[in-house]
Amino acid sequence: MQRSILITAMALLFSCIVNATPEQDKKLFQKFYTDRFSDIPISEFSNGVYALDQDARDQWEATLDFPPYEYALEEGEELFDTPFRNGKNYASCFENGGINIRQNYPTFNRQRNTLITLELAINECRAENGENFLAYGKGEIAKISAYMASTSEGSIINIVTPTKGNGLADYKKGKQYFYTKRGQLNFSCANCHLQNAGRKVRSETLSTALGHPTHFPVYRMKWGGFGTLQRRIASCDAQVRAQPLLGQSETYKALEYFLTYMSNGLPINGPASRK
Amino acid sequence: MKVLFNNSRAVLICILLILASFSSIAKSVTQAQAKAATEEAHNLWQQSIAAGHEWSTIKPLVVQSKKNLTAKLYFSALSLAEQAISQSKQALIQAEHEKINWLNNLPK
Missing domain, CATH: 1.10.760.10 (Cytochrome c-like domain)
Structure with missing residues (x-):
């Protein structure tokens, strides 16, 4: 009897831990x-x-x-502002022109049923405008992302x-x-x-x-x-x-x-x- | 004295012949073992990937084992494959254990 109570209690505890809300x-x-x-x-x-x-x-x-990143950050801003071959730019893909939005990423896109990180959104913006994907992790994509993060300085992270x-x-x-x-x-x-x-x-x-x-x-x-x-x-x-x-x-x-x-x-x- | 010398020589030749035949058998067994071990290493490595617990140390062992097998370096191929098998088995044990154990790492 005691054993079954113990097992039930452990199962409940396990369930609570696993199913804790975010x-x-x-x-x-x-x-x-x-x-x-x-x-x-x-x-x-x-x-x-x-x-x-x-x-x-x-x-x-x-x-x-x-700051050692000063030049790279300036490059990021230049890249962000440089128009694509079709004349549009990154600002056209993001809410608020891509300014002060870092704190909202990653975001779960309900329509597409998938997670979108800021770097993924940058690359998808490129693809929508006929440009090649950038390699993830470093290089241009990190510079652009760094510039976008800099425009969010002081904003509070607000992931839903x-x-x-x-x-x-x-x-x-x-x-x-x-x-x-x-x-x-x-x-x-x-x-x-x-x-x-x-x-x-x-x-x-x-x-x-x-x-x-x-x-x-x-x-x-x-x-x-x-x-x-x-x-x-x-x-x-x-x-x-x-x-x-x-x-x-x-x-x-x-x-x-x-x-x-x-x-x-x-x-x-x-x-x-x-x- | 001469008879003794002839007998010794005969014994020595016999020993050498026996050793040579053992060596030949050992070599052929190792070739088969190396091939089997390399295949097993590859399969277990793939299983560790499927379980989401691939160790970065396994792939280089499997790759080098295959290269050595092709180059007929059977002892080395077998040794590397055995290391890969051992590590892949440990990775699979880790994967199984962590199905539940990760909960122990939650903040308390």
């Missing part, structure tokens, strides 16, 4: 960080690891007098998650990917950026997953250029010796959707520079 997930997720780093205001998580490590922050702030259907399924897919251990080193995203956030891996402080999407695309010294959030996720996968997925794969789009929703309420402060 809103419940987000509250728990953000509470985890605000409890753990109780002296850090929640908006500071937008600064990633620099919210946690004062020495690193001092060095980072010193570089901001002459559907409560049913494929949108919710995508959200859950991203959530599961974030918490699932993978690769030869058997690490999940959460192992580093949730459970061990603030601790060291060799000489580096592990950043919090809360706030990750606010500052992408980032200009990484290691890359010598801008890279998108999905490029960084692929690097993380490679570091734990899991095979990285292709940019804009359904799984990476879902992960970006989940992560960005978890940062709802935080201000956009991208593009940013990182080591």
